[in-house]
Ligand SMILES: Cc1cc2nc3c(=O)[nH]c(=O)nc-3n(C[C@H](O)[C@H](O)[C@H](O)COP(=O)(O)O)c2cc1C
Ligand code: SF4
């Protein structure tokens with residue numbers, strides 16, 4: 270049995286895995302054994318038992334999410350949507366699967382759709398992923414030809430049609446309700462919840478939105494069973510995870526490792542540690558909208574709850590590494606420029622507050638900062654960062670790296686203000 | 697005016713209309729094809745003019761304002777003419793950590809344009825973009841449909857042909 274289920278078919282040198290090779294490696298076996306053979310309720314139980322948690326950033330238990338979809342006779346469509354918008358700065362994991370093993374995702378989607386009795390699926394993919402889009406479309410055509418997709422799948426009477434929708438940009442499309450508005454052809458403004466998408470989602474119909482990596486895991490949970498899946502994790506969480514590291518480490522990259530691998534192992538062993546002459550100052554464990562952690566956290570396991578207890582979030586599991594020659598104020602300014610630009614503009618604290626925060630950080634970095642600026646950052650950060658003060662999680666996410674940077678690197682901010690210049694500049 | 701009014705339909709070719717109607721056929725409402733329609737027209741013409749926008753709105757039973765609100769929301773729908781190739785330069789954090797700003801300055805100098813600008817010969821438009829999902833090979837950018845990464849000034853000189861022929 271493979272310990273690296275998600276990447277076993279991924280070999281960038283050999284190119285994408287097309288259906289012949291995929292099938293030869295037991296591909297679509299789980300579909301053959303499930304569609305029309307097991308009941309949707311049985312598959313849902315397997316997913317629940319597996320303890321799979323969503324890999325899109327929030328870590329919500331997948332089985333529980335699915336259990337809210339109304340089952341039984343319905344008088345219209347139900348939808349399964351794959352979130353392949355991958356735009357969280359510092360995140361580069363879904364693209365690898367999409368480009369090199371598109372059938373793994375398609376198989377996961379067939380199984381997931383069957384479980385919630387969805388008849389239509391969409392893969393919502395960002396425009397810039399041209400290669401992935403081409404390969405997905407080709408793989409879908411292959412799967413249709415083999416009878417895994419379309420009407421009467423494998424003669425079982427189950428219908429599932431899968432389409433690729435290419436986005437037109439904007440980070441906020443990754444937020445699942447904004448994504449649904451965008452799929453409906455509208456501006457990508459997040460929706461109020463409730464109603465939750467499981468009940469009233471795309472075009473008002475029951476809808477599940479899951480991340481690429483989440484859906485791929487379904488293939489293996491159904492294929493090899495929840496116990497096997499649970500045994501893969503080293504700590505509290507099940508399965509493996511695509512972890513990554515970027516920044517000035519010796520070997521930036523993305524690796525499939527057991528859930529619960531320690532941060533130190535990822536940074537030291539897999540990423541090769543810091544480049545010559547640099548030391549680790551801090552890192553964002555799972556993309557731009559997670560709180561900074563410090564070298565003292567290297568022994569922590571990459572588990573949802575462990576990282577949460579340390580005051581951050583595992584997010585997407587792709588770490589952004591900050592070295593000691595990089596100015597934390599400048600780094601946070603870059604992050605807040607992104608968050609301010611990508612606000613959808615719907616609610617005031619986010620639309621007005623994030624540009625304000627960006628301008629203050631710009632002032633501080635450029636030597637124009639005032640002592641009062643720190644108070645504004647603290648106060649606005651608390652206000653904008655509080656869940657419930659804004660319409661979606663974009664603004665609270667924006668505050669996570671800011672408030673943690675102030676907590677851990679306050680001296681750096683104060684040095685900028687007192688010295689009226691960036692102490693890292695020209696160094 | 698009816699939808700078939702030739703004066704109104706003119707800013708869309710029959711090929712574009714067929715492609716848009718094909719999208720509409722999969723969807724429960726005509727206006728649900730708004731983004732697809734804008735993208736189809738942009739794929740044919742490089743950008744979406746006022747005239748095309750009005751024609752799409754009419755085709756999808758929408759008001760012009762409604763459709764323009766959608767068109768201007770998305771950063772990859774161009775409401776102004778752009779160069780033959782659009783450079784989408786990643787200005788997100790991992791690329792920034794790896795010296796992306798310096799590479800972008802090099803592009804700006806070489807092409808003599810800033811973000812939002814188009815070279816005098818109409819070859820390139822330079823725009824910032826959010827993380828391209830290639831952070832382990834930062835800095836990264838797209839030129840047209842092609843991804844380029846591990847960028848250095850020397851690599852930029854190879855990738856981009858000189859933008860301004862008047863120099
Ligand atoms: C601002 C914002 C951007 C997001 N972007 C993405 C994204 O690009 N990809 C993704 O899978 N999830 C993204 N999410 C999370 C989704 O809203 C949603 O939780 C996820 O797709 C659910 O899938 P999962 O349960 O499989 O993790 C984003 C959330 C927010 C608030
Ligand atoms: S928090 Fe920001 S992104 Fe979310 S709805 Fe409000 S303005 Fe839009």
Ligand code: FES
Pocket residue numbers: 358359360786787788789790791792826827828829830831834835836
């Ligand atoms: S930050 Fe530039 S590719 Fe991810």
